Amino acid sequence: MQHFVIRVIVNALALWLVSTLFPSLLYFQAGGAGDFLLAGLTLGLVNAVVRPILLILTLPINIVTLGLFTLVVNAIVLQIVAALTRLETGGFFAAILASILLSIASTIISSVLGGERRDRNRA
Helix, strand or coil: HHHHHHHHHCCCHHHHHHHHEEEEEEEEEECCCHHHHHHHHHHHHHHHHHHHHHHHCCCHHHHCCCCHHHHHHHHHHHHHHHHCCCEEEEHHHHHHHHHHHHHHHHHHHHHHHHHHHHHHCCC
């Protein structure tokens, strides 16, 4: 449960970072902290439930494109999150770019938080 809460917070921080740095790609209609947390929760749930199904359904084209079609799947996931929350994207190609930036931001934030967690376990 603690890992899921951390994941939601990481998603919310990544959404905030990308929407602040690139407002033309990703923005909130009236974005407060609650909206970012709700979008982070929705992103976590959609990534856990819908994304694996989409990846299995698109496996043949994903193999042919050597995995590049995963970018399209990530953009679809982001569009689903946008449909369920106050999140807005600047279109499908903006969603592709925003999903790449979200992945980078999420990885950086997770590595920073993960590094602190590993240091605590060593002590």
